[in-house]
Amino acid sequence: MNDVLLFHRDGHLDAALTRTERAMVERIQQWDPDALLKAPVEDVVDQLVDAGSVRCPELLVDQVWMPAxxxxxxAYSDFGQQYARRVTRLVLVAPFTGEKAIFMFRANRGTMSPPRVLHLTENELHLVIDEPPEEPTAVRAAFDEQLDRIQQHLSWSREQIEQHNLKVGAQVPGLVAKRREHLLATRNLQAQIGYPVRRRSDADTYSVPVRRRTLQPVRSQPAGGRAAFKPEPAMSEPDYQAALRVLRNQRNALERTPSLAATLKEEQIRDLLLVGLNAQFEGDAAGELFNGEGKTDILIRVDDRNIFIGECKVWSGPKTMDEALDQLFRYLVWRDTKAAILLFIRNKDVTAVIDKAVRKIEDHPNYKRGAARSGGEEFEFTMCAQDDPEREIHLALIPFALRDC
Structure with a gap:
């Protein structure tokens, strides 16, 4: 029988895991610099963690089955003579998930007689018993013993793999940050030399100098006063979070005054929000930073690009979110755009509406990462721009419970 000896023949698992880790490190070093600077950091980290991690096989013991x-x-020998006879063969097929190669590596722990199987495919082990006993319980016990031996060896492999995966997950963010810092430092050095540089127009982002009156401005120029290259405009994360706090505070004020909220139309609420935002923020020229456009839009526009988009919508069913998201993605989206959907919920089951709205966002084809829930008061998502997964939109959903008094 040409069977397969598991956990034995292709070297030690430690060596294989080390090779995987080295390949991951080499991958980031070979990553195209423009692509690395262009891609969202979390996407790069996710890709590298996935490339450097190993999936230990998991036997699907509840899905095992037997062919006919x-x-x-x-063959057998009798007093030196070789003979052959026909016997019954029973096979048990055990599906598994994970990486087939792990079955071939020796873990740090093992036995002198590792398990054997009839066949090893990409997602199945074929266990075999020739000349099975006539008692069904004995056959079942023999197959169970084989499965248990495989599970034991997998548990030893899993211990090493889990340690490896934890190490990879911990080191990748630092590797990505260090590589990006090195590339940006090289670009700065190149710019300071003084020779003209031809650059792609979509190389990176910078923070728009948005100022809250109580904070120092976010500077878009490096310490030397000269930009290394022309980046794209973006709203800084601290300013984005500060703007969301203003919107939340105004939402809370409206919810506490239902008699006022009941009389306001959608665009009137939008105007109140604009007043509050512009009372807290100013643009580079000390003018109004947040602008209204149309009935429902709150925008920050820099260099003809929308870097903040607020959509005000009154809930009238799940189609409301479809309309809001469609309108959001129709805008000319620049890298690292910040956005908010301000959902006005009138005389409805607020919790049920919020759940439906969140599901609509999570089911959208542009959805990338999950919601960070803040006690039901705000939900944050990462979306990708239309037709470009590397351009991200940071989207907040802020529900307004506006009941009639």
């Missing part, structure tokens, strides 16, 4: 019995010829 067969007969095979087996």
């Amino acid at each position: 019995p067969t007969e095979v010829m087996v």
Whole structure:
């Protein structure tokens, strides 16, 4: 029988895991610099963690099955004479998930007689018993013993793999940050030399100098006063979070005054929000930073690009979110755009509406990462721009419970 000896023949698992880790490190070093600077950091980290991690096989013991019995010829010796006879063969097929190669590596722990199987495919182990006993319970016990031996060896492999995966997950963010810092430092050095540089127009982002009156401005120029290259405009994360806090505070004020909220139309609420935002923020020229456009839009526009988009919508069913998201993605989206959907919920089951709205966002084809829930008061998502997964939109959903008094 040409069977397969598991956990034995292709070297030690430690060496294989080390090779995987080295390949991951080499991958980031070979990553195209423009592509690395262009891609969202979390996407790069996710890709590298996935490339450097190993999936230990998991036997799906609740899905094992048996094909029909067969007969095979087996050889035996009797007083030096070689003979062959036909015997019954029973096979048990055990599906598994994870990486097939792990079955071939020796873990740090093992036995002198590792398990054997009839076949090893990409997602199945074929266990075999020739000349099975006539008692069904004995056959079942023999197969269970084989499965248990495989599970034991997998548990030893899993211990090493889990340690490896934890190490990879911990080191990748630092590797990505260090590589990006090195590339940006090289670009700065190149710019300071003084020779003209031809650059792609979509190389990177910078923070728009948005100022809250109580904070120092976010500077878009490096310490030397000269930009290394022309980046794209973006709203800084601290300013984005500060703007969301203003919107939340105004939402809370409206919810506490239902008599006022009941009389306001959608665009009137939008105007109140604009007043509050512009009372807290100013643009580079000390003018109004947040602008209204149309009935429902709150925008920050820099260099003809929308870097903040607020959509005000009154809930009238799940289609409301479809309309809001469609309108959001129709805008000319620049890298690292920040956005908010301000959902006005009138005389409805607020919790049920919020759940439906969140599901609509999570089911959208542009959805990338999950919601960070803040006690039901705000939900944050990462979306990708239309037709470009590397351009991200940071989207907040802020529900307004505006009940009639």
